[in-house]
Amino acid sequence: MRTAYSVETVRAAERELMARLPEGALMLRAAAGLAAVCAGLLARRRGRVYGSRVVLLVGPGDNGGDALYAGARLARRGAGVTAVPMDPERMHAGGLAALRAAGGRVAQAVPQRADLVVDGLLGIGGRGGLRPAGAALAERIPPGVPVVAVDLPSGVDADTGEVAGPAVTADVTVTFGAYKPGLLIDPGASRAGAVHLVDIGLELPEPEVEALQHADVAGLLPEPTASSDKYRRGVVGIVAGSAQYPGAAVLAVAGALRGGAGAVRYVGPAADSVLARYPETLIGPGRVQAWVIGPGLGEGRAGEVADVLAGDAAVLVDADGLRGLDPAVLRARTAPTLLTPHAGEAAALLGVSRESVEAGRLAAVRRLAERYGAAVLLKGSTTLVASGGVRAVRVNPTGTPWLATAGSGDVLSGLAGSLLAGGLSGADAGSVGAYLHGLAARRTGGPLLAHQVAEALPAAWRDTTHP
Known part of the structure; x- marks a missing residue:
């Protein structure tokens, strides 16, 4: 599992480690790791480090010091290294001396010929984007030249990705030392590129953010045994679709049939459409281990949502089912509950603007989980899953922009609901469902249709269990 930690947590761990090390040793560890990655990139790009042209964009803090010490290492291997300071009077003294001793130089303007640019303008404490001096340097990065960011891209909030x-x-x-949440959560994640973690020896507590990997998903997936039958494997009920949106029911059932439950039961007005596509589906009310309610439900069916929530089965609430939810009703439930809003629906549930949710997705998903006492899957370019009382928010690392298509959320709801019926908790069902959904979309490519994602789910499942 990939884990991420807040700036406060990382800095506390750094202080503890620095107290046991010689002065400057921690920065030199970081710089050595940074230089090794840069050297590898130069070797792949040019075949060697010697003779390469490296530009360092240097801020006034330790981030700039890391860049300068790494630049010194590259200069000793024969690279031509030029440091361009954001503030010439506030460069890291030790790093600057090391660079000059290795043959590097300082310039006031960004050279327009370079093989690699190192972004050391702002560190993990930066907030609110680059200031004018830093932005002016960033704007002058030569087009097409690879950029390596030190710790995180300057201007990205390390704690939130904003x-x-x-x-x-x-x-x-x-x-x-550790991944930072802003490297895993968009829009920061989209600016980070490939992320390399350099171990500098930090001792860290429980993470604030975590991202499942194949092995984690494989360990959570419900697998049948020799004694399993369709009822022991779980039955998921789907309450979805309407005269206006029959396809939502079909797609939710499609996702549910491929989510590991032993049977899928459909209740709603789109039974003929569902059976025409999936004759395996059971039709009508009956005993289930989990319900999925909301996709394509339309208006005027709040009573059905209330009835489902009043039962003792696990429930996933999506789309139209999210309208007007009462936090007190959800908090009173003892069975697992999973809400799966997009940003607009999350804004309505919190009574805030959509823009505020999109600007602070990590805070929004935590607030939703606390307010409603449920697991919450917040859809978006980075899908987040939070659960009340659990410290870590899960970030889904799979997916593709092609998933921004009609009906893909219905497939996800059916899939996650089936995992709920198979015995997973709300948070596990949401995060495993999002992971498989994203893998299936990657396998499908694009442009894609929602039903193609459902069809690719068995292969995505096998990818995690038989990598």
């Missing part, structure tokens, strides 16, 4: 002003877009980010 980008509140000008920011660097990196091809590679070399982060030290």
